[in-house]
Amino acid sequence: KQEVTQIPAALSVPEGENLVLNCSFTDSAIYNLQWFRQDPGKGLTSLLLIQSSQREQTSGRLNASLDKSSGRSTLYIAASQPGDSATYLCAVGPGGGADGLTFGKGTHLIIQP
């Protein structure tokens, strides 16, 4: 059964810092990996999708990498802003015959003004 782990569980940094969020998964047989953000009481917003054949994806200040063989992904946030404060979720899938995503518990990020 696929398991996804996100480290750290929580992170608080001053505005302007660059930061890295980590995600690891136990089964490398995945089609893709997605990073989402979730604001309190809200649904999920997709940030980046990396297909299994890709190594990284970039969108604005965000860069996500994927090392499928080692079961790891990182989300790099450059020049952090208070508006980046949210919970960041990593999800992998589909794989192993299941069509849905398998999620980690998330990293709760606070950017201090």
Place this chain on the structure above:
Amino acid sequence: ETGVTQTPRHLVMGMTNKKSLKCEQHLGHNAMYWYKQSAKKPLELMFVYNFKEQTENNSVPSRFSPECPNSSHLFLHLHTLQPEDSALYLCASSRGTIEDTQYFGPGTRLTVL
């Protein structure tokens, strides 16, 4: 807006009630999903529908009954729920079930008394 709407946004029900959650997507997608998000646990996949056919039932108790009358609408019928079923229920859609970004609705916050 993600193009996926959910109603109601909040629901309080007793253990003997019957209620339904509704999800509608305006993105022309073919796949729809129900996820459950409980406190301090990762999002859990419940059901997957692809072209109106259920392709995944992730060992969900029978007190949760999904219905997908067409590719744009997804329902989750609830009956005889338990207090531990209290959670945020999220609906998502994607163009297909493999390799495609999933778009999430805002969720229904369910409280079972």
